[in-house]
Amino acid sequence: MTCPHCNHSFPLTWGRYAQSPLSRHTCPSCHKLSKFKLTLAYCLLVVVSWVALFALIFGLTALLLPRGAQVLGLYYFLGLYLIGLVFLIPLNRFYDEKFRKLEKVDDAGAGDVP
Numbered sequence: 001m002t003c004p005h006c007n008h009s010f011p012l013t014w015g016r017y018a019q020s021p022l023s024r025h026t027c028p029s030c031h032k033l034s035k036f037k038l039t040l041a042y043c044l045l046v047v048v049s050w051v052a053l054f055a056l057i058f059g060l061t062a063l064l065l066p067r068g069a070q071v072l073g074l075y076y077f078l079g080l081y082l083i084g085l086v087f088l089i090p091l092n093r094f095y096d097e098k099f100r101k102l103e104k105v106d107d108a109g110a111g112d113v114p
């Protein structure tokens with residue numbers, strides 16, 4: 001990741017990723033706040049990866065279970081969601097670090113409007 005204030009490059013570590021659920025990061029060099037731009041490509045990636053993963057798991061479930069088995073309960077969907085998180089969080093972090101660009105945020109917190 002490159003700081004938009006001072007052009008300092010720093011890695012998106014797991015710690016940093018976990019501490020910024022809203023994709024806001026503080027530069028370790030100039031200590032100014034920045035955030036990832038929300039792009040259409042990113043939104044599409046998130047939607048497509050969830051849909052693809054769910055389709056894969058639904059497909060496997062249909063193939064592996066005997067016909068008519070009753071599995072579509074609450075725990076099934078909870079498990080599906082957890083499996084999704086396990087696979088998609090690392091993908092999301094990778095995408096954040098490699099492809100998303102940081103943009104400046106003014107410290108007053110009014111930076112959410114593009």
Ligand SMILES: [Zn+2]
Pocket residue numbers: 003004005006007008027028029030031032
């Ligand atoms: Zn900086």
